[in-house]
Amino acid sequence: EADIYQTPRYLVIGTGKKITLECSQTMGHDKMYWYQQDPGMELHLIHYSYGVNSTEKGDLSSESTVSRIRTEHFPLTLESARPSHTSQYLCASSIRRLAGTYNEQFFGPGTRLTVL
Amino acid sequence: KNQVEQSPQSLIILEGKNCTLQCNYTVSPFSNLRWYKQDTGRGPVSLTIMTFSENTKSNGRYTATLDADTKQSSLHITASQLSDSASYICVVSDRGSTLGRLYFGRGTQLTVWP
Numbered sequence: 001e002a003d004i005y006q007t008p009r010y011l012v013i014g015t016g017k018k019i020t021l022e023c024s025q026t027m028g029h030d031k032m033y034w035y036q037q038d039p040g041m042e043l044h045l046i047h048y049s050y051g052v053n054s055t056e057k058g059d060l061s062s063e064s065t066v067s068r069i070r071t072e073h074f075p076l077t078l079e080s081a082r083p084s085h086t087s088q089y090l091c092a093s094s095i096r097r098l099a100g101t102y103n104e105q106f107f108g109p110g111t112r113l114t115v116l
Numbered sequence: 117k118n119q120v121e122q123s124p125q126s127l128i129i130l131e132g133k134n135c136t137l138q139c140n141y142t143v144s145p146f147s148n149l150r151w152y153k154q155d156t157g158r159g160p161v162s163l164t165i166m167t168f169s170e171n172t173k174s175n176g177r178y179t180a181t182l183d184a185d186t187k188q189s190s191l192h193i194t195a196s197q198l199s200d201s202a203s204y205i206c207v208v209s210d211r212g213s214t215l216g217r218l219y220f221g222r223g224t225q226l227t228v229w230p
Contacts, residue, residue, distance in 0.1 A: 042205075044220075045217075090160075104162065107160050109158050
């Protein structure tokens with residue numbers, strides 16, 4: 001398995017709370033990603049980063065924000081959690097793609113967020 | 117619109133039996149296609165990756181095929197085991213961006229019964 005970690009694994013929190021989901025990787029990968037996945041549905045890209053100080057929004061609009069101050073760390077923050085934010089959040093990382101190589105993404109175990 | 121469609125949505129088989137999962141895609145320009153296994157409550161783990169020029173690739177009891185002309189792929193699981201129970205996700209990457217964007221199917225939920 002790849003060396004990418006997410007904490008907490010499970011989080012149950014009340015509406016209006018601020019939360020930060022942690023993601024760290026020890027592979028020195030440049031690119032990192034956050035996906036949102038509801039049960040039985042496909043993964044949707046919500047944020048990505050090409051490297052330090054780079055953050056971009058993904059395909060699915062999200063009220064969350066991210067930061068990339070260090071290569072290995074890509075936390076996701078929700079300023080005010082709502083029940084609609086209940087979902088599984090998956091972090092992934094990949095090495096910079098060189099010509100002729102794959103953009104292999106390695107996924108963390110995910111954080112299951114429930115907002116009451 | 118780039119899409120990845122998988123079938124069946126769910127499948128139940130007995131331990132020791134074989135099964136085949138299907139994936140159709142419309143992603144263009146095509147770069148590669150991967151099959152991931154996702155255990156409940158875990159992140160996806162890559163099983164196989166195939167480029168345009170590859171039409172079959174094996175990883176133990178898993179064999180993936182790709183027909184780039186018809187834009188179809190299949191994942192064949194041989195001699196299934198209880199530990200094969202998981203969601204199997206087809207993922208297609210495009211060639212048109214530096215991000216190497218991934219397009220995910222919804223997965224086939226496989227349950228293996230003893």
